[in-house]
Amino acid sequence: MRNKRCVLLLSLLILLGLVFSAAAEEPAPADSWVCMLCGTESTGDACSACLSVKGVWRCHGCGKRNLQGICACGKSREESLDEYLAEDMMTAFPAVHYLAATGRPDALCLLAKYWETGLRLSQDVTHALSCYELAGASDYAPAYLALGKIYDQGELVEQDSYQAMELFQKAADLGSAEALWFLGSYYEEGRIVTLDYAKAMDYYRQAAEKGDADSWMNIAYCYALGKGVEREIDTALEYYLKAAEAGSHLACDYLGYLYMTGDLVEADPEKGLEWYRKAAAMGNSRSMMALGYAYQTGEGIQADPQEAARWYEQAALAGRTDGAAAWASLTGAAP
Ligand SMILES: [Zn+2]
Numbered sequence: 173m174r175n176k177r178c179v180l181l182l183s184l185l186i187l188l189g190l191v192f193s194a195a196a197e198e199p200a201p202a203d204s205w206v207c208m209l210c211g212t213e214s215t216g217d218a219c220s221a222c223l224s225v226k227g228v229w230r231c232h233g234c235g236k237r238n239l240q241g242i243c244a245c246g247k248s249r250e251e252s253l254d255e256y257l258a259e260d261m262m263t264a265f266p267a268v269h270y271l272a273a274t275g276r277p278d279a280l281c282l283l284a285k286y287w288e289t290g291l292r293l294s295q296d297v298t299h300a301l302s303c304y305e306l307a308g309a310s311d312y313a314p315a316y317l318a319l320g321k322i323y324d325q326g327e328l329v330e331q332d333s334y335q336a337m338e339l340f341q342k343a344a345d346l347g348s349a350e351a352l353w354f355l356g357s358y359y360e361e362g363r364i365v366t367l368d369y370a371k372a373m374d375y376y377r378q379a380a381e382k383g384d385a386d387s388w389m390n391i392a393y394c395y396a397l398g399k400g401v402e403r404e405i406d407t408a409l410e411y412y413l414k415a416a417e418a419g420s421h422l423a424c425d426y427l428g429y430l431y432m433t434g435d436l437v438e439a440d441p442e443k444g445l446e447w448y449r450k451a452a453a454m455g456n457s458r459s460m461m462a463l464g465y466a467y468q469t470g471e472g473i474q475a476d477p478q479e480a481a482r483w484y485e486q487a488a489l490a491g492r493t494d495g496a497a498a499w500a501s502l503t504g505a506a507p
Pocket residue numbers: 207208209210211212219220221222223224
């Protein structure tokens with residue numbers, strides 16, 4: 173254990189050296205510190221970028237600058253840093269950088285995102301991977317999950333399903349429900365492993381029971397198609413409902429589709445639209461499009477062009493170009 177700690181600390185120092193020396197091309201001095209106001213790494217008594225005194229932090233609650241550990245408003249430096257950490261990427265950067273330098277795994281994972289995206293730090297995949305690996309070394313499941321996804325997708329690195337599966341297994345062993353879903357999908361598709369629906373179902377069930385709502389969807393899907401189990405429509409529907417109740421917008425959207433089209437169930441447009449509304453309220457843009465279409469054509473509902481335009485606009489705002497086009501053609505406006 174002590175050995176592991178030493179290795180971890182050493183690699184952290186090396187990584188931070190890399191992080192901070194990016195501009196200077198030389199390792200960061202041992203007495204370097206991260207400014208909590210601007211996120212710049214400095215040495216000496218004042219920040220080289222914003223000239224603030226070492227150790228100054230800004231209270232997330234009242235905005236006051238402090239040197240002592242607790243602000244006059246009662247908020248501690250630690251609480252304040254945690255609140256900044258939860259903000260958008262631009263606002264969070266100084267807190268992320270500061271806390272990552274202390275080796276906190278959640279902050280290291282966030283720092284990896286800056287390297288990945290090139291926001292605030294010039295894009296560098298190697299540094300991103302190192303940050304995730306460091307975070308993972310303290311048994312932090314989300315780090316291995318994030319690494320697994322990177323190798324699974326193969327956009328930032330060469331695609332490597334073997335590596336991905338190994339990382340998903342590590343994350344799953346540390347309690348990640350989403351990693352169990354990925355493992356299940358490998359068996360369902362027979363990707364680098366022998367296709368095994370029963371094994372896939374087993375992983376999906378474990379993931380679902382750990383709170384991954386979308387995994388109930390996969391189980392439902394297997395029952396609907398008779399994949400690895402006897403085809404049972406009622407059981408499939410039961411699982412779709414379970415997924416919807418557990419908060420899966422995909423399940424709500426799919427139930428909407430089933431009731432609108434009469435696939436697997438008796439068609440019931442009113443029910444269908446209700447499911448679409450639920451999914452749309454959770455941000456599902458496909459359901460927003462379906463609602464726009466229903467109001468435009470009067471499918472299972474009184475046609476209402478204004479309401480249709482409103483749903484297309486929502487879909488467009490959620491990033492759908494077909495939503496923008498439908499909105500423009502309905503309102504006669506330029507998209
Ligand atoms: Zn500064």
